[in-house]
Amino acid sequence: MSNAISPTRQENYPEWYQEVVKAAELAEHSPTRGSMVIKPWGYALWELMQKGLDGLIKETGHENVAMPTLLPLEFFEKEAEHVEGFAKETMVMTHYRLKLDDKGALIPDPESALEKPYVLRPTSELMFGHMYSKWVQSYRDLPILLNQWGSVFRWEMRTRLFLRTAEFIWQEGHTAHATEQEACDETSLMHQTYNTFLRDFLAVASIPGYKTPDELFPGAIHTLTLESMMQDKKALQAATSHYLGQNFAKASDIQFLDQNGDRQYAHTTSWGASTRMVGGLIMSHSDDDGLVLPPRVAPSQVVILPIYRKDEEREQVLAAANDLVKQLKASNAFGESVRVKIDDRDLRGGEKSWQAIKKGVPVRIEIGPRDLAKNQVCLARRDKGPKEKEFLAIDAAVTAIPAILEEMQANLLAASEARLEANTQFIEDLDSFKAFFENDGGFAVAYWSEAAIDHPILSELKVTPRCIPLEGQTEEEHTCIFSGEKTSTKVVFAKSY
Amino acid sequence: MSNAISPTRQENYPEWYQEVVKAAELAEHSPTRGSMVIKPWGYALWELMQKGLDGLIKETGHENVAMPTLLPLEFFEKEAEHVEGFAKETMVMTHYRLKLDDKGALIPDPESALEKPYVLRPTSELMFGHMYSKWVQSYRDLPILLNQWGSVFRWEMRTRLFLRTAEFIWQEGHTAHATEQEACDETSLMHQTYNTFLRDFLAVASIPGYKTPDELFPGAIHTLTLESMMQDKKALQAATSHYLGQNFAKASDIQFLDQNGDRQYAHTTSWGASTRMVGGLIMSHSDDDGLVLPPRVAPSQVVILPIYRKDEEREQVLAAANDLVKQLKASNAFGESVRVKIDDRDLRGGEKSWQAIKKGVPVRIEIGPRDLAKNQVCLARRDKGPKEKEFLAIDAAVTAIPAILEEMQANLLAASEARLEANTQFIEDLDSFKAFFENDGGFAVAYWSEAAIDHPILSELKVTPRCIPLEGQTEEEHTCIFSGEKTSTKVVFAKSY
Numbered sequence: 001m002s003n004a005i006s007p008t009r010q011e012n013y014p015e016w017y018q019e020v021v022k023a024a025e026l027a028e029h030s031p032t033r034g035s036m037v038i039k040p041w042g043y044a045l046w047e048l049m050q051k052g053l054d055g056l057i058k059e060t061g062h063e064n065v066a067m068p069t070l071l072p073l074e075f076f077e078k079e080a081e082h083v084e085g086f087a088k089e090t091m092v093m094t095h096y097r098l099k100l101d102d103k104g105a106l107i108p109d110p111e112s113a114l115e116k117p118y119v120l121r122p123t124s125e126l127m128f129g130h131m132y133s134k135w136v137q138s139y140r141d142l143p144i145l146l147n148q149w150g151s152v153f154r155w156e157m158r159t160r161l162f163l164r165t166a167e168f169i170w171q172e173g174h175t176a177h178a179t180e181q182e183a184c185d186e187t188s189l190m191h192q193t194y195n196t197f198l199r200d201f202l203a204v205a206s207i208p209g210y211k212t213p214d215e216l217f218p219g220a221i222h223t224l225t226l227e228s229m230m231q232d233k234k235a236l237q238a239a240t241s242h243y244l245g246q247n248f249a250k251a252s253d254i255q256f257l258d259q260n261g262d263r264q265y266a267h268t269t270s271w272g273a274s275t276r277m278v279g280g281l282i283m284s285h286s287d288d289d290g291l292v293l294p295p296r297v298a299p300s301q302v303v304i305l306p307i308y309r310k311d312e313e314r315e316q317v318l319a320a321a322n323d324l325v326k327q328l329k330a331s332n333a334f335g336e337s338v339r340v341k342i343d344d345r346d347l348r349g350g351e352k353s354w355q356a357i358k359k360g361v362p363v364r365i366e367i368g369p370r371d372l373a374k375n376q377v378c379l380a381r382r383d384k385g386p387k388e389k390e391f392l393a394i395d396a397a398v399t400a401i402p403a404i405l406e407e408m409q410a411n412l413l414a415a416s417e418a419r420l421e422a423n424t425q426f427i428e429d430l431d432s433f434k435a436f437f438e439n440d441g442g443f444a445v446a447y448w449s450e451a452a453i454d455h456p457i458l459s460e461l462k463v464t465p466r467c468i469p470l471e472g473q474t475e476e477e478h479t480c481i482f483s484g485e486k487t488s489t490k491v492v493f494a495k496s497y
Numbered sequence: 498m499s500n501a502i503s504p505t506r507q508e509n510y511p512e513w514y515q516e517v518v519k520a521a522e523l524a525e526h527s528p529t530r531g532s533m534v535i536k537p538w539g540y541a542l543w544e545l546m547q548k549g550l551d552g553l554i555k556e557t558g559h560e561n562v563a564m565p566t567l568l569p570l571e572f573f574e575k576e577a578e579h580v581e582g583f584a585k586e587t588m589v590m591t592h593y594r595l596k597l598d599d600k601g602a603l604i605p606d607p608e609s610a611l612e613k614p615y616v617l618r619p620t621s622e623l624m625f626g627h628m629y630s631k632w633v634q635s636y637r638d639l640p641i642l643l644n645q646w647g648s649v650f651r652w653e654m655r656t657r658l659f660l661r662t663a664e665f666i667w668q669e670g671h672t673a674h675a676t677e678q679e680a681c682d683e684t685s686l687m688h689q690t691y692n693t694f695l696r697d698f699l700a701v702a703s704i705p706g707y708k709t710p711d712e713l714f715p716g717a718i719h720t721l722t723l724e725s726m727m728q729d730k731k732a733l734q735a736a737t738s739h740y741l742g743q744n745f746a747k748a749s750d751i752q753f754l755d756q757n758g759d760r761q762y763a764h765t766t767s768w769g770a771s772t773r774m775v776g777g778l779i780m781s782h783s784d785d786d787g788l789v790l791p792p793r794v795a796p797s798q799v800v801i802l803p804i805y806r807k808d809e810e811r812e813q814v815l816a817a818a819n820d821l822v823k824q825l826k827a828s829n830a831f832g833e834s835v836r837v838k839i840d841d842r843d844l845r846g847g848e849k850s851w852q853a854i855k856k857g858v859p860v861r862i863e864i865g866p867r868d869l870a871k872n873q874v875c876l877a878r879r880d881k882g883p884k885e886k887e888f889l890a891i892d893a894a895v896t897a898i899p900a901i902l903e904e905m906q907a908n909l910l911a912a913s914e915a916r917l918e919a920n921t922q923f924i925e926d927l928d929s930f931k932a933f934f935e936n937d938g939g940f941a942v943a944y945w946s947e948a949a950i951d952h953p954i955l956s957e958l959k960v961t962p963r964c965i966p967l968e969g970q971t972e973e974e975h976t977c978i979f980s981g982e983k984t985s986t987k988v989v990f991a992k993s994y
Contacts (some may be wrong), residue, residue, distance in 0.1 A: 034566065035566075039562055040560035040562055043560070047561065065539070066666060068664055090593070092591065096588050096589070106574050106584075116680065120617075131534055309850055425983075
């Protein structure tokens with residue numbers, strides 16, 4: 001039997017990804033270089049993800065704000081590592097007016113050139129820092145726990161829908177604390193919060209850990225990351241949380257009087273997650289028939305496909321469909337009303353069913369006159385074959401659906417966990433490391449020391465250190481497989497997005 | 498008794514406005530020219546407004562999408578009126594990299610100058626149009642009913658928090674239809690939807706009408722507007738809905754095959770409402786003690802102020818406060834769980850109470866040990882004097898609060914309606930028109946013909962035509978008070994924000 005998506009994952013994973021995005025109508029390229037248009041189904045998915053993550057961010061005591069998109073360019077002169085990290089991809093706004101030139105073409109009016117241009121924010125540490133320096137006077141003003149949702153801009157040379165785009169939507173949290181301990185606790189708390197979100201909402205398992213020094217956020221003291229494994233066994237960095245020490249507080253002059261009346265610099269953190277997670281979600285769960293959505297974030301968890309030929313059938317079938325919608329909306333999955341839609345478009349039933357499959361709708365319900373005569377519906381699940389169907393009494397279907405949705409969600413997480421476990425391997429020497437990545441690959445765990453940074457084998461294999469996992473570290477002394485130096489640190493390596 | 502806000506409305510309305518915004522901690526100026534920082538209380542208010550309006554937009558069949566913030570500059574060459582309307586305030590992104598110059602200063606890298614710069618969207622008709630031209634082939638693809646939430650950018654010379662800023666957050670709906678009738682119906686539907694939102698959520702009354710030709714959106718055939726009256730009797734344009742005819746479809750080449758197989762240009766609409774509405778809300782309801790919030794969009798509808806001296810009192814009082822929170826959350830105002838917070842900060846009770854007043858929290862509840870002994874609480878309302886209080890049994894308070902919130906909401910709308918009615922006057926000649934605006938002013942309704950556009954009296958009085966109201970027009974022939982020409986059209990005039 002042929003599949004809805006061509007090529008298949010096996011045939012060509014990167015192209016399969018593009019085709020899934022297209023077939024599910026999630027997003028497409030825009031006329032603006034490197035930027036995408038997120039289409040209704042993709043944006044509805046993002047809205048549910050955003051709502052879920054926003055809820056967790058607020059539950060942990062944070063409040064949302066909106067800071068300007070444009071940052072004064074001179075801000076970037078304040079933190080050397082930070083500007084080095086971002087200067088190469090920073091978009092700059094230099095003019096504030098258009099005019100027609102001699103040839104009648106529209107150009108930026110040279111007379112509107114700004115003496116001090118603005119940068120389209122690639123991240124907002126320096127803007128939050130500037131405001132915090134005004135808001136913070138004493139230890140009583142701390143901690144400040146703020147977050148913002150918005151677009152950020154990075155001029156990327158090679159872009160892929162959701163995974164890497166010149167503009168993307170994210171949330172960025174920025175907090176300031178009186179002590180290092182508090183700031184580190186915050187960094188960990190948000191790291192755990194992201195893990196909760198990935199597991200409970202997106203059904204994605206990850207390895208939580210610290211970034212190695214060569215992979216730190218520019219200006220950070222330490223960066224916590226979640227590294228998820230896609231179906232091609234490559235890693236996707238799903239979210240990061242940074243302890244910035246006093247670096248940014250010094251750059252932005254965030255000082256406070258402590259309880260002894262001494263002047264101190266605050267300790268700050270930042271943490272972010274973006275539309276990139278949509279890419280991770282797609283590559284974690286989807287199959288050769290298209291998108292597979294964790295039911296908890298599926299814009300429609302159930303689609304009802306009414307079947308009829310004659311007008312009188314239509315009326316009867318639609319009445320039953322509407323009644324079913326009401327009953328399902330009154331039922332509850334994941335603590336919320338079930339999201340259900342009727343697809344009453346004038347298209348062939350098979351066509352509509354395949355569209356629902358490609359879009360990853362978890363449950364399809366067909367209702368026709370013959371079903372109604374038997375007081376039953378025909379139920380199909382996205383996690384079964386496209387032709388597999390089950391007939392259920394209407395009441396039984398209403399009762400079964402919330403449980404089916406929750407079961408599908410749990411199965412997806414279990415599959416993600418199983419994949420991560422099955423394809424993570426402890427590697428004892430450089431030859432095995434090479435062989436591992438020249439064959440099937442996955443996540444390789446190996447002893448590593450800082451002397452291994454920039455070891456040529458890594459760029460040769462296109463492998464990077466993904467993280468120093470939080471779990472499984474001991475004090476035992478071993479040998480770095482790259483440098484031969486003594487170390488007790490294990491690092492996860494992988495090819496990555 | 499002195500007021501919390503100085504100056505008062507009477508003394509200096511514009512300064513009073515700034516002080517209310519500041520005292521309520523809604524927003525403040527940012528280091529980016531003309532842009533603001535929306536602070537937690539202001540952003541929580543905006544989130545509730547956004548949620549309410551987004552719900553209405555979805556209920557009327559629209560879906561959300563995300564289009565790029567940056568528009569190719571050449572798009573603006575497509576629609577002459579449109580570019581004329583926006584060219585003077587358009588911000589332009591011209592470079593994509595930073596570098597250090599000879600003197601060690603950070604500058605846009607000249608080598609990264611774009612041949613084709615991008616414009617930071619001042620509005621997105623041309624981007625949606627570009628995508629629609631790809632998505633629309635046949636009448637079956639119509640209508641397209643999309644909306645987006647995001648920031649837009651207009652280089653404004655004189656800015657005021659919320660009312661006019663260089664960057665602001667809004668929603669912009671863009672739809673394409675097969676016929677003029679359908680597009681006009683859509684324009685009206687969204688106009689009505691905005692009016693529903695303003696009335697039901699923001700408790701703001703408006704005059705709905707058409708813009709006069711001199712006040713049209715650049716490129717529109719007609720523009721529908723809602724003109725609200727602030728407490729200083731000036732008008733605020735709260736939201737607009739535009740029928741764009743085939744102008745933008747021609748500019749963007751949105752063509753479709755109709756049912757007869759003929760090629761046609763689509764008819765498009767656009768409609769938007771922004772953070773400006775926050776300014777309108779503030780100026781509609783607030784008083785000399787600070788912000789007054791319609792309870793339906795108040796981030797906290799109730800604040801509980803626990804009062805205690807000793808530790809054992811603290812425990813007892815906080816237990817009671819938490820219990821009250823639970824009971825209130827289980828109760829329901831405006832179809833939602835009541836939003837309630839405990840303010841347990843280490844501040845004097847009077848200070849906390851005044852902060853709640855200045856922030857516009859609708860209901861304050863004080864609980865102390867003496868109240869608990871009597872099983873009562875002390876309730877104060879934002880719409881009564883700051884010292885007015887009422888003692889209520891705890892159960893009675895829980896029952897009363899939802900009704901109080903809904904009553905306050907209704908009273909605010911009634912006051913807004915009454916103000917609009919009391920200060921809208923029919924004016925029969927130019928001398929009375931002049932006298933009206935030289936005295937107290939308000940909304941003046943007068944007969945008007947197109948020949949009156951640019952009449953010097955208008956700029957002299959700083960008055961503009963706000964709209965041709967939908968209601969109250971007849972076919973009767975009268976005389977334009979400005980030009981003496983025959984007309985049957987009545988227009989509302991006012992000073993405006």
